[in-house]
Amino acid sequence: xxxxxxxxxxxxxxxxxxxxxxxxxxxxxxxxxxxxxxxxxxxxxxxxxxxxxxxxxxxxxxxxxxxxxxxxxxxxxxxxxxxxxx
Numbered sequence: 001x002x003x004x005x006x007x008x009x010x011x012x013x014x015x016x017x018x019x020x021x022x023x024x025x026x027x028x029x030x031x032x033x034x035x036x037x038x039x040x041x042x043x044x045x046x047x048x049x050x051x052x053x054x055x056x057x058x059x060x061x062x063x064x065x066x067x068x069x070x071x072x073x074x075x076x077x078x079x080x081x082x083x084x085x086x
Contacts, residue, residue: 004039005029005031005035005036005039006039006042006043008029008031009025009029009036009039009040009043009046010043010045010046010064012025012028012029013025013046013062013063013064014064014066017063017066018061018063019049019050019061019062019063020061020062021052021054021059021060021061021062022036022037022040022059022060022062023054023059025040025062040062043064045064045065045067046062046063046064046065047062047063047064047065048060048061048062049061049062049063
């Protein structure tokens with residue numbers, strides 16, 4: 001069984017919010033391009049942001065979704081919004 005590349009890919013894409021191509025990711029994490037491409041296809045938070053021209057062909061520029069922080073819990077308990085039951 002092989003080790004997943006997801007974490008390394010995700011960390012690389014977090015460092016480059018404008019995105020990276022598969023080749024750029026592979027160079028940064030020192031893994032084969034086909035392994036990076038396979039991993040990206042399995043990652044639900046990775047997506048193709050745009051396409052760029054690269055050596056007479058198109059290359060996908062990948063990004064990852066940065067989830068927002070959790071909503072803070074309200075401090076005032078007297079001013080709750082309630083729904084009426086019918």
